[in-house]
Amino acid sequence: MSKTSTVALNILDCLNKYKIDYAILRNWEFLKNSKINIGKDIDLVVDSNSVNKIDRILRKNGFFEEKLSPFSQHKGYVKYISEDSKLLKFHFHVGGVSGRHIIYLGAEQALSRRAKVGKYFILSKEDLLLTLIIHSPGSDRYSTLANSIKNFDNDYLLTNLEKLLGVNLSHRVFALFVKDFKLLKRVRNEIRRKIFLINPIKVYYGYIMSILWYIPRLIKGAPLITFIGMDGAGKSTATKNIINLLKKHKISSELVYVGRGKNNILPIQFFGRKYKKYELQNDKLIKNNHNNFKRRLVYSFAAPIYYLDFMLRYSNIFLLRRTRKIVITDRFGTDLLLMKYVPLWLRRTLYNLMPKPELIFYLYSDVSKLYSRKPLHPKGDLERQEKLFKNILPNLTNVKFIRTRTENQTVKDISNELFALWLKYYSKT
Incomplete structure (x- = not known):
């Protein structure tokens, strides 16, 4: 039997123990067969006099009350079961089965005729x-x-x-x-x-x-969650997997790439590639102090342009969050902090002017492993990034460190933290 089923049956046992009348509306097959997975939520009908008792039982067992409209005649409770990477929800129809604000089957009528499966009650x-x-x-x-x-x-x-x-x-x-x-x-x-x-x-x-x-x-607005880390740490893979997990639980979400490398609004890539080509052609002059000064000047001029491009892209993130969508970003403003040749004071100033996410996942692994994932990556650059992140991370808030091993383990480690945040934002305290 799965951990989710164990928790669900324990709640039903508590309802029986405290003599709370209820009836499960549908999808009760898990009561007959422990191998059947519980669906998105468990719908029950209860009378209005049981609400306070139900609240105490669910909270005592680690459930959070969902923020549902008080005019809906519904009460919802949710708990994240980390062993199964699953949200378990109990959805109560108070006073009768209702839809679109109309009760069409009263609780007294439904509960007086309920049937029994084992020791549990159904319609x-x-x-x-x-x-x-x-x-x-x-x-x-x-x-x-x-x-x-x-x-x-x-x-x-x-x-x-x-x-x-x-x-x-x-x-x-x-x-x-x-x-x-x-x-x-x-x-x-x-x-x-x-x-x-x-x-x-x-x-x-x-x-x-x-x-x-x-x-x-x-x-x-909904939470903004961002993934950062050195190249090869698995940010893109992790964000895609987390989006799929949220969709599985029917949680509205959107994945947005906000790194410097693509999806820019301003023509950063067009001019950036031209300059990089020019830079590569003149690499033989890299030790020239005058050339280094010009390079620092160009990159320092580019940093505010990247900041402006980021803020233009953030306008889309802002709108998504106002539609109650969790926004997951692959990279974030910390990309600016990793820019070469830009003075630290300028990088920090621009970063401090950026909106901040509610949760930052820093993905990391051994540098040798990262090079094995990115064999064509310039030697020495990952060490440079690692050193920069060591200086950056102490200045960031709400950072969770996730060591990337296997895909499944990484998703599990991330989801434990992510759903804790989701419960905080979408549930009553």
Whole structure:
């Protein structure tokens, strides 16, 4: 049994122990088979009197409460299970099963008819079908499940559909469902319109108040997380793997490259390549003091231009963060601190003027290993970078040191720190 399943079952055991009535809405197969992985979250219906007890149980077991709109009639709790690199979520429908601010199956009704799997409680077959028809009519995701349910109470299901949808529509819906759940796609909009008309004022109120509640969180923005390190440390690989992990958990995120090497807005690469070509042609003069002075002058002039280019690119990052997307950057302003021939005071001044990330991952490994990953890299340059980072890192805040070994181990080490930050920003304290 996975660690995630163990933790989930422990929470359900606690609910049973403290006599909290609940019913799992769907996706409860893990209760029957320990080899089945738990999905994105576990949805349950509870009565409103149980909320405080549930809060104490979940927090005591290391869960964080999610920041959900107080007008949604939902409560969410989340915990990161490092052993499985997985977020485990419990999502409670308080007072009844609801969607779009309308309760369509009251808690008292659902809990009085709940069924049992082992020692745990789930919705009855009829109530499960009712929630699937109202919440996900015709959904491909649930069609196999809905069509597989047999020997249910037709009268109960039809009576409750009539209460919600009226006689004419409910009979059409029931007839389509009996043939094939997928056919409900034909009447999906009619179902949603009818549910909305049950109490349109309440729906509008819920949406408006939720938007007003959401605005301050929109202004704050999502976390900015950046990866830095010497060449060959695995920054690009790590950022791509972390983005895939976030997508797996359906966490909105975006990967942005902000190093000096590409994706510039200003024509830095165009002029940079021309100058580098000129520089290589004149390498025989490198020991000439006058030539070194010119080189320092050119690079010092280029540093503020790179800073301006960075800030122009950051405008896109700023907008992404205001859409509640976690922004992962491959490299960051520290690239400026690594520039050759630029006075340290100028590098530090420009860096201090840059916006700072909430979390910095410094990836590192032995220099010999980095050279094996980058065999064509100029000899001596990685030692120069290592020396620079030793001077830079003490001046940075919120830095986590990650030694890159295997890809899987690196992702696991990073995710432990990253999800701790995610919980901080997206959960109530």
